[in-house]
Amino acid sequence: MTTSAAQETAGTRVMLILLTAALLIVLLVLPLVVVLAEAFRKGIPAALATLSDPDSLTAIRLTLIVAAISVPLNTVFGVSAAWCISRFRFPGRGALVTLIELPFSVSPVISGLVWVLLFGINGWLGSFLDKAGVQIIFALPGLILATVFVTFPFVARTLIPLMQEQDASEEEAAITLGATGWQTFSRVTLPNIRWGLIYGVLLCNARAMGEFGAVAVVSGHIRGQTMTMPLQVEALFNDYDWVGAFTMAGLLALLALATLAVKAALEWRIGRRGGMH
Amino acid sequence: MTLPSRRSALPGFSLTLGITVVWLSLIVLLPLTLLALRPWTLGLEGVWHSVTEPRVLAALRLSFGIAALAAAVNMPLGLLVAWVMVRYRFPLRNLADSLIDMPLALPTAVAGIALTALFAPRGWIGALLLPLGIRVAYTPLGIFVALVFVGLPFMVRTLEPVIMDMPRDAEEAAATLGATRRQTLLRVVLPALTPALLAGFGAAFGRGIGEYGSVIFIAGNMPMVSEIAPLLILIRLEQLNYAGAAALALVMLLASFAVFLGLNVLRARLRSRA
Numbered sequence: 001m002t003t004s005a006a007q008e009t010a011g012t013r014v015m016l017i018l019l020t021a022a023l024l025i026v027l028l029v030l031p032l033v034v035v036l037a038e039a040f041r042k043g044i045p046a047a048l049a050t051l052s053d054p055d056s057l058t059a060i061r062l063t064l065i066v067a068a069i070s071v072p073l074n075t076v077f078g079v080s081a082a083w084c085i086s087r088f089r090f091p092g093r094g095a096l097v098t099l100i101e102l103p104f105s106v107s108p109v110i111s112g113l114v115w116v117l118l119f120g121i122n123g124w125l126g127s128f129l130d131k132a133g134v135q136i137i138f139a140l141p142g143l144i145l146a147t148v149f150v151t152f153p154f155v156a157r158t159l160i161p162l163m164q165e166q167d168a169s170e171e172e173a174a175i176t177l178g179a180t181g182w183q184t185f186s187r188v189t190l191p192n193i194r195w196g197l198i199y200g201v202l203l204c205n206a207r208a209m210g211e212f213g214a215v216a217v218v219s220g221h222i223r224g225q226t227m228t229m230p231l232q233v234e235a236l237f238n239d240y241d242w243v244g245a246f247t248m249a250g251l252l253a254l255l256a257l258a259t260l261a262v263k264a265a266l267e268w269r270i271g272r273r274g275g276m277h
Numbered sequence: 278m279t280l281p282s283r284r285s286a287l288p289g290f291s292l293t294l295g296i297t298v299v300w301l302s303l304i305v306l307l308p309l310t311l312l313a314l315r316p317w318t319l320g321l322e323g324v325w326h327s328v329t330e331p332r333v334l335a336a337l338r339l340s341f342g343i344a345a346l347a348a349a350v351n352m353p354l355g356l357l358v359a360w361v362m363v364r365y366r367f368p369l370r371n372l373a374d375s376l377i378d379m380p381l382a383l384p385t386a387v388a389g390i391a392l393t394a395l396f397a398p399r400g401w402i403g404a405l406l407l408p409l410g411i412r413v414a415y416t417p418l419g420i421f422v423a424l425v426f427v428g429l430p431f432m433v434r435t436l437e438p439v440i441m442d443m444p445r446d447a448e449e450a451a452a453t454l455g456a457t458r459r460q461t462l463l464r465v466v467l468p469a470l471t472p473a474l475l476a477g478f479g480a481a482f483g484r485g486i487g488e489y490g491s492v493i494f495i496a497g498n499m500p501m502v503s504e505i506a507p508l509l510i511l512i513r514l515e516q517l518n519y520a521g522a523a524a525l526a527l528v529m530l531l532a533s534f535a536v537f538l539g540l541n542v543l544r545a546r547l548r549s550r551a
Contacts, residue, residue, distance in 0.1 A: 107487020210384025
C-alpha cells in the first residue's frame with residue numbers, strides 16, 4: 001500500500017490531468033482542427049477542387065517520387081549499417097553509430113545548403129555541371145539528395161538497438177547448416193526484425209514526404225516542376241489561397257495521423273515505446 | 278585498418294561495412310566537410326565580418342535566445358505531461374500518449390500555417406489575446422510559441438522512461454519519515470529527474486535553434502526583430518553569397534555542438550554526484 005503522502009491527493013491528480021488535457025488540446029489538437037476548418041471553410045467540394053489543380057497534382061506526384069527513391073536508399077543503408085554494427089566488433093564502431101545520427105542535429109536549412117554548396121551555380125562542382133548540362137540543384141536530384149540527408153538515420157537507428165538485443169545464434173546455426181548469407185538474412189534475420197524495419201521505414205517515409213526546410217533550399221520553387229507538397233502549401237499560403245493551402249496541408253496532416261496510428265500499433269507489437277526522433 | 282575481431286562466423290562484414298561507410302561519407306561527411314571549408318574563401322577577416330554583421334548577430338541572438346527560452350518553458354510543461362502520463366490512469370490516455378508525437382509527425386510547414394492561423398489577430402486564439410494587448414503572430418512571441426510546440430515531445434519522451442524507472446520506495450521512505458508530498462517532490466523526485474530535464478532541454482534547444490518550417494510563417498521575418506538565423510542562410514544563398522551562407526551555417530553548427538557538449542558535461546557531473 002502506498003502511504004498517502006507518497007502520492008498526490010485525488011484532487012491534485014484530477015487537477016493535473018485536466019491541466020495536461022488543456023495543454024494538449026490547445027497545443028496539439030487545435031492546430032489539427034484549424035487545418036481542417038480552414039480547408040473546408042468554403043465547403044468540401046471547393047476544397048477537393050483545389051486538389052485537382054495541375055500544380056497541386058504535380059506536387060503530390062513529386063512528393064511520392066522523392067519518397068519512393070529516398071526511402072529505399074536509406075532502408076538499404078539502414079539494414080547494412082545495422083548488420084555490420086550489431087553482428088561484428090570492429091574499431092570505430094561506436095563512432096560510426098554517433099556519426100549516423102549526425103543529420104538529426106543539423107538544421108534542415110543547412111541540410112539543403114550543403115548540396116547547394118556542392119552542386120549550385122557557385123558551388124564546388126557548379127561550373128563543371130553547367131558545362132556538362134547536368135542540373136542537380138533546382139531539380140529532382142537535389143530534392144532527393146536533401147531528403148536523403150534529413151531521413152538518413154531513421155532506419156539505422158531503429159534497427160541497430162533491435163538487432164543488438166537479438167542473439168546471433170540463429171543466424172550462425174543457419175550458416176553452419178550450409179545456408180548462404182543472403183538466405184540467412186532473408187529467412188532468419190528478416191522475420192525477426194520485420195516489425196522494427198517497418199517502424200523505421202514508416203518514420204523515414206513520414207519525414208521524407210513532409211520535409212520542408214531542406215527541400216526549400218534546393219527546390220528553386222519552380223511552380224509545376226520542383227514543388228513538393230509542403231512547398232506547395234507555402235506557395236498557396238503566400239498567395240492568400242487559404243483553402244488551397246490548408247487542403248494540401250490537410251492531406252499532409254492525414255499522413256501524419258496515419259503514421260502516428262500505425263506507429264502506436266507497431267510499438268505494441270515490438271514492445272518498444274519512444275519518440276519519433 | 279586492422280582486421281575485425283569477429284563476434285561471429287557470419288558473412289557480409291565487408292559488404293555491409295562498405296555500404297555503410299560509403300553512404301555515410303557521400304551523404305553526410307563529405308557535404309558537411311565541404312561546408313566547413315567553404316567560408317574560408319572569404320579569408321579570416323572576411324569570415325569574421327560576415328558573421329558579425331549586426332543583422333547576423335540579431336538573428337543568432339534571436340534563434341538561440343528563443344530556442345533556449347522555449348526549451349526552458351518546456352521543462353515544467355514536459356514534466357507535467359510526462360508525470361501525468363506515467364503515474365496516472367485516465368480515459369483516452371493512450372490517445373493522448375500518441376498525440377504527444379504529433380509535432381514530430383506533422384510536416385513543419387503544416388504546423389507553421391496552422392499555428393499562424395490560430396494566433397493571427399483574427400485567429401481563434403489570437404482574437405482572444407488581442408484585447409489583452411498580446412500579439413503573437415508576426416512577432417518574436419510567435420517564434421516562441423512555435424518552438425514550444427516543436428520541443429514538447431522531446432522533453433516528454435526524455436522524461437517518461439526516467440519517471441517510469443524511478444523507484445517509488447524513495448518517495449515512500451520520505452513520506453514515512455514525515456516529509457510532506459511537496460518536500461518529497463522537491464527534495465527526492467526533482468533531483469532524480471534533473472539529468473533527464475537537462476537532456477530534454479538540450480534536445481528541444483538543439484531542434485529549436487535550426488527550426489525553420491514551423492517558425493517561418495508565424496515569425497513575421499522582420500530583419501533585426503523577428504528574422505531567424507536559418508532564414509538568413511537562405512537569403513544569403515539567394516544572393517549567391519555561398520561563402521557567407523556557409524559561414525553562418527558553420528557558426529550555428531559549432532555553437533549547437535558546444536551547447537550539447539556543455540550539457541553532456543553538466544549531466545555527467547550531476548550523475549556522478551548522485
